[in-house]
Amino acid sequence: MDAILLQILNGLDKGSAYALIALGLTLIFGTLGVVxxxxxxxxxxxxxxxxxxxxxxxxxxxIVDETQTDFLGNPLRxxxxxxxxxxxxxxxxxxxxxxxxxxxxxSIPIMIAVGFIMERGLIKHFYKRPHADQILVTFGLAIVLxxxxxxxxxxxxxxxxxxxxxxxxFDFGTMLGFEPGTxxxxxxRLVYFFFAMIIIAGVFAFLQFTxxxxxxxxxxxxxxTVGLLGINIDKRFTIMFAIAACVAGLAGVMYTPINSxxxxxxxxxxxxxxxxxxxxxxxxxxxxVLAGFLLGILESFASMRQVVDLxxxxxxxxxxxxxxxILLTRPRGLMGRKGVMxx
Amino acid sequence: MLGxxxxxxxxxxxxxxxxxxxxxxxNPFPEGSEMAQFNAGYPDLMQRFVIFGIFAIGFNxxxxxxxxxxxxxxxxxxxxxYAAMWMFKLFGxxxxxxxxxxxxxxxxxxxxxxYISLRRSGIYFSILTLAFAMMSYALxxxxxxxxxxxxxxxxxxxxxxxxxxxxxxxxxxxxRILGAKAGADGNxxxxxxxxxxMRSATEMNVGDWVFxxxxxxxxxxxxxxxxxxxxxxxxxxxxxxxxxxxKSNQQRLNYTxxxxxxxxxxxxxxxxxxxxxxxxxxxxxxxxAGPERMFWTASGEVVLMTILGGVGTLIGPVLGAGLIKYxxxxxxxxxxxxxxxxxxxxxxxxxxxxVTLIYPFxxxxxxxxxxxxxxxxxxFLPGGLVEGGQRIMAALRGRKAKxxxxxxxxxxxxxx
Numbered sequence: 029m030d031a032i033l034l035q036i037l038n039g040l041d042k043g044s045a046y047a048l049i050a051l052g053l054t055l056i057f058g059t060l061g062v063v064x065x066x067x068x069x070x071x072x073x074x075x076x077x078x079x080x081x082x083x084x085x086x087x088x089x090x091i092v093d094e095t096q097t098d099f100l101g102n103p104l105r106x107x108x109x110x111x112x113x114x115x116x117x118x119x120x121x122x123x124x125x126x127x128x129x130x131x132x133x134x135s136i137p138i139m140i141a142v143g144f145i146m147e148r149g150l151i152k153h154f155y156k157r158p159h160a161d162q163i164l165v166t167f168g169l170a171i172v173l174x175x176x177x178x179x180x181x182x183x184x185x186x187x188x189x190x191x192x193x194x195x196x197x198f199d200f201g202t203m204l205g206f207e208p209g210t211x212x213x214x215x216x217r218l219v220y221f222f223f224a225m226i227i228i229a230g231v232f233a234f235l236q237f238t239x240x241x242x243x244x245x246x247x248x249x250x251x252x253t254v255g256l257l258g259i260n261i262d263k264r265f266t267i268m269f270a271i272a273a274c275v276a277g278l279a280g281v282m283y284t285p286i287n288s289x290x291x292x293x294x295x296x297x298x299x300x301x302x303x304x305x306x307x308x309x310x311x312x313x314x315x316x317v318l319a320g321f322l323l324g325i326l327e328s329f330a331s332m333r334q335v336v337d338l339x340x341x342x343x344x345x346x347x348x349x350x351x352x353x354i355l356l357t358r359p360r361g362l363m364g365r366k367g368v369m370x371x
Numbered sequence: 372m373l374g375x376x377x378x379x380x381x382x383x384x385x386x387x388x389x390x391x392x393x394x395x396x397x398n399p400f401p402e403g404s405e406m407a408q409f410n411a412g413y414p415d416l417m418q419r420f421v422i423f424g425i426f427a428i429g430f431n432x433x434x435x436x437x438x439x440x441x442x443x444x445x446x447x448x449x450x451x452x453y454a455a456m457w458m459f460k461l462f463g464x465x466x467x468x469x470x471x472x473x474x475x476x477x478x479x480x481x482x483x484x485x486y487i488s489l490r491r492s493g494i495y496f497s498i499l500t501l502a503f504a505m506m507s508y509a510l511x512x513x514x515x516x517x518x519x520x521x522x523x524x525x526x527x528x529x530x531x532x533x534x535x536x537x538x539x540x541x542x543x544x545x546x547r548i549l550g551a552k553a554g555a556d557g558n559x560x561x562x563x564x565x566x567x568x569m570r571s572a573t574e575m576n577v578g579d580w581v582f583x584x585x586x587x588x589x590x591x592x593x594x595x596x597x598x599x600x601x602x603x604x605x606x607x608x609x610x611x612x613x614x615x616x617x618k619s620n621q622q623r624l625n626y627t628x629x630x631x632x633x634x635x636x637x638x639x640x641x642x643x644x645x646x647x648x649x650x651x652x653x654x655x656x657x658x659x660a661g662p663e664r665m666f667w668t669a670s671g672e673v674v675l676m677t678i679l680g681g682v683g684t685l686i687g688p689v690l691g692a693g694l695i696k697y698x699x700x701x702x703x704x705x706x707x708x709x710x711x712x713x714x715x716x717x718x719x720x721x722x723x724x725x726v727t728l729i730y731p732f733x734x735x736x737x738x739x740x741x742x743x744x745x746x747x748x749x750x751f752l753p754g755g756l757v758e759g760g761q762r763i764m765a766a767l768r769g770r771k772a773k774x775x776x777x778x779x780x781x782x783x784x785x786x787x
Contacts, residue, residue: 063494
């Protein structure tokens with residue numbers, strides 16, 4: 029029982045990332061009808077927003093520290109971040125430590141801008157072209173984005189720690205009455221899960237309870253009629269694209285402490301997220317979220333020792349296997365709507 | 372000639388000429404000169420040109436004719452590689468049986484994957500093929516690498532069927548029942564074509580130029596020419612027309628009472644066999660096979676090649692393959708020092724500026740150039756380099772001819 033619970037918990041953080049990316053992908057697909065292969069790159073850009081903010085906050089200048097001396101007796105020259113000068117060393121240090129959560133605020137305008145430029149500058153011109161062209165051009169864009177990041181940040185993963193308040197793990201099992209030490213869970217993963225839940229709830233609430241969201245939903249259902257009613261649906265869809273980019277970016281920002289960001293993390297996630305979208309059902313938002321968590325948890329179950337001993341290698345292929353089975357038995361995915369992507 | 376139309380015969384002859392004279396044509400700069408680094412006439416790279424050419428030709432039969440975008444074609448490349456490798460290990464170093472086995476095995480594999488994947492179309496087909504390829508990759512990487520019969524039962528030097536991360540390598544302890552266990556020098560033997568070693572090469576010195584003729588290159592080139600010929604025949608056959616009909620309107624085909632499924636499966640299998648052949652040739656040139664050949668980036672690469680060169684054109688995929696491999700091997704070698712040498716004639720500040728501006732696009736950043744080029748092609752030239760060439764030719768012929776041509780183009784889809 030405790031082992032099962034542990035696997036469910038382990039699957040949650042990866043599942044959250046899948047769900048967030050898949051949600052953005054589905055938003056874009058449902059509104060604009062574009063298959064966005066660059067969505068993983070947006071996830072990666074978000075992660076590098078966190079890295080950049082960390083770098084900016086740690087910008088330092090050199091001062092001569094009279095209180096310390098090196099081994100020759102000369103005063104030591106130390107690097108002091110500017111932020112220490114402005115807020116004092118203690119507040120400054122904690123600001124740097126909290127750079128990942130702060131990067132949420134930092135990344136929102138950046139990701140919205142990126143999403144806006146991407147949609148207006150490139151994707152707009154691909155509405156009427158075949159899906160294969162859309163896949164190809166966004167695939168090219170993903171390569172370009174990841175190479176730009178590689179040029180500026182190098183090819184190695186950049187560790188970006190979580191705030192010290194959230195480092196370490198806690199014993200989840202004791203809270204539920206299991207033996208101590210059976211279910212150890214890192215704090216940050218729990219934070220990530222709740223963060224993902226808040227974002228997902230936010231997106232759904234936005235679509236469900238605002239007038240803007242209502243128009244967008246109407247546009248997803250029947251774009252032409254909404255246009256005929258005198259509503260500029262294109263403008264709203266562009267905003268939805270920016271929001272989807274923002275969701276992917278935020279998923280990336282918060283993922284940095286779990287996995288040090290590198291330039292190809294986006295593509296690694298994208299391939300799986302596409303599988304998630306297809307399993308959930310192309311164009312279905314709840315389907316994307318459900319499939320994200322489901323596949324995340326399945327993946328972590330499949331990597332249990334007992335399962336791997338029974339079926340070697342199952343942890344590597346489980347997601348693809350599930351996708352194949354679902355596509356062949358339920359061609360529209362778990363919650364797919366009729367008439368989406370069917371030719 | 373050989374049952375080809377006049378236009379195709381001309382194209383085929385040009386391709387024959389280009390491939391046979393490649394050691395000269397790709398070595399335009401004398402040895403030791405500053406431009407010598409742009410020479411692509413060394414065997415290793417030329418082999419890659421033709422091998423990836425085969426891969427892209429095969430991919431084009433599927434994507435160019437039927438419009439089904441497979442994102443998992445590298446799986447067949449990998450299967451072909453492993454099959455050829457096992458042939459080398461178990462039987463002998465002759466490349467012919469090895470290539471045959473690669474083609475047959477990858478064909479069977481393609482029947483299996485194609486039968487399942489082709490039930491769906493569009494993005495679903497892409498995802499299914501991608502999923503299958505990634506599964507094959509994961510299996511080759513982990514499961515098939517675990518030895519089930521205990522360690523080194525047959526004296527084989529690798530783990531399991533695929534060797535996992537390190538992949539398959541030749542070893543002097545391999546059984547090789549029809550050939551020598553070791554070469555004359557006691558090392559692992561070299562793949563050969565009835566005695567002609569793939570690695571053997573003769574050099575020819577003409578003035579400052581050094582031309583290398585490698586047996587491996589000419590063997591691969593012949594295989595590619597055969598593959599190219601078959602692809603022309605497929606493009607011009609009723610079967611090819613059928614595939615094009617599938618691309619333009621599958622529903623209408625259904626209504627006329629024809630079942631498109633067998634045709635598509637045949638196209639998928641043929642293109643899988645091409646990929647397997649390319650994989651087998653890779654191993655024949657350099658006896659190594661690893662799981663990374665099945666990774667989805669490898670599948671993405673062949674998509675890039677085909678699109679860049681021109682989808683649905685005969686020669687496009689070969690051009691695209693050549694261009695990408697050239698960039699990968701030549702553009703990536705340029706570093707900032709070479710750039711500084713080139714722009715040394717500029718004033719100092721300007722020189723630094725120019726070098727800084729160009730630097731991200733070359734050397735290790737060649738992928739960036741590739742990505743930008745690819746995007747530009749998809750946006751502006753959906754027909755790839757071939758269409759670009761046609762447009763330039765049309766522009767050169769003057770306006771009147773161009774009008775005529777554009778009329779003709781209106782009838783003829785880019786899938787010509």
